[in-house]
Every structure is written in structure tokens, then in C-alpha cells.
Amino acid sequence: MSFFKKLKEKFTQSTDSVTDKFKSGLTKTRTNFANKVNDLVARYRKIDEDFFEELEEILIQADVGFQTVMELIDELKMEVKRRNIQDPAEVQSVISEKLVEIYSSKDDAPNTLNIQEGALTVILFVGVNGVGKTTTIGKLAHKFNSEGKKVIMAAGDTFRAGAIEQLEVWGERVGVEVIKQGEGSDPAAVMFDAIQAAKARKADILLCDTAGRLQNKVNLMKELEKVKRVIEREIPGAPHEVLLVLDATTGQNAMIQAKTFQEATNVSGIVLTKLDGTAKGGIVLAIRNELHIPVKFVGLGEQMDDLQPFDAEKYVYGLFSELIEKSDEEES
Incomplete structure (x- = not known):
């Protein structure tokens, strides 16, 4: 059974609205990537070096990342040879299979x-300004709140004008308390207050915002280190997650940001916002394969529930949905 057929059986009849969100959220990337692959296989009668060179170019244009593209092309060549695949159309299903494998084989982090x-979970959010960090915190607060968890938000970005007010607006919107101090105050002091409040109110989740400036990396690192020290002193083993928020529309620039923040703090996961706004959704694979950091959430739209846990199979289904849904017609 082809991988397309497996995905078709798993998702086409699914009533899961999340699968639909991946499908609609990846429309731009699907148009840019899957449709170009479809056009490629339609133009070739055999699988040769020219075919792989054009495929390589399509993958690079989708921001899959040079290193990841090279690995993927090598694996595809081996798989085509091993299975004795002659028809270029069959390569599409193999590509989708390999994309899932690339993501899922990196088992170094959940x-x-x-x-x-049964205890307080502290999640620290990092990332440059303008990537949707505050919106991500607000949407996750809504998610946890709707699951019946007691949530508190800490307004630790005391540097950017309006950052505290923006988080307060989200707090009112989702019904979650925001712990704050004045603009320009010490972010570590805000975290201390927030932890005491979370303990006193028996909160389940504490979501901590931080400043997003990258102009002076030394200051950023020192500030994040101080914030983390305060959190760890008050709650050993915390923060339990350090989530780096990246804007998918910035493409390879997101990779540069990820590397910088990896140096500044121990990033445990990525939140990739605005995936619906880019035609270069291959950045998901580049991040996972080259930085060894799992993408934990993706932004697939503007609605409150459009921030979804990342799922490699649903992502690939979203990329190839039109071809997957047609796959049975061609086989029958």
C-alpha cells in the first residue's frame, strides 16, 4: 500500500477538524510546493538526474533547507532504486513518506x-518582537483554560512599549490573571511575583512572556539567564518548557533566530506562527532536522483555536491533500 493511500485512509474520512485546519492552513505552501511537484512528475517520463535536480530546486524554494534537501534527495534516490520505481508519479508518495520520516526520526526530544x-508547570516563551509571541501565549492560555486548568500569565517583557498592556488584553479576553510590574522593571522580579501568585492560587500553568530584543545579544542572554535562575530557585526543575516563537513567513531568517536563542537559553520546542501566511512551509522540516528542536505548535490561522499541536502526518496530508484524495481514483 502506498503512503498516500495510508494517509487517505487515516484522514480523508476523518471528522477531526484539526486535519481540516492543517489542510486549509497549508494552502499557500501546497500551491507552491505540492503543485510544483505534481507539474514536475507530469513532465517527466522517467526518473533521471534532471528530475532529481528540479525536485531539489523545488524543495529549496519551499525553505526545506539545503542540508535537509540534500539528505532527502539522497534517501529518495536510494528508495527509488530499492523499490525499482520507474514512474515519476509514484515518487510523490515516497516524498511524503520521507518527509514524515525526517521529522519523526529525530527522537532526541518529545x-x-x-x-x-498535579504540580505547577512553568513555560517560558522567548523570541524576537513581532513574531506573535504574546498572541501565542494568549492562545495557549485559552487552550489550557478550556481544558479546566488554572492558568496565570507573567508579563516579563518590560522592555517593549505596550507589551504589558497587550498581554493584559489577552488576559481579559481569555479570563486569565496577568501578573505585572511597571514598564522598565526587572523581568526576574516579575517572574518571582508571578511564581508566588501561582503558588498561592494553586495554579496549574504559569505562562511567562520575555523581552524579544536581539540587538544586544549579551544583554538578552544575561536577562534570560537571570529569569531562568529565579524560576529554578523557586521551583526546582523549572522552567519545564522554553518555547521559541518563530514567524514562518520569515523563512530562513527564522533559522538564524533559532540558532541565536539556542545559544542564549536551552530551547525545548518551537512554536511556528503564521504558517498559513507563507508559501514556504518547508521551514518546519529544516528546523527539526538541522537544529534538532521539535516544532510543538503551529499557527494555522487567526482564530483562537488555530494554534495547534504539530503533527507530522497531518502536516504532510495538508501539503499533498489534493493528490492524496485523488490517489484512489487513479488506482481503481
């Missing part, structure tokens, strides 16, 4: 959040 059942 894809799910490290939630402390």
Missing part, C-alpha cells in the same frame, strides 16, 4: 509539552 500533572 513533540508534546512537558506538563507536570
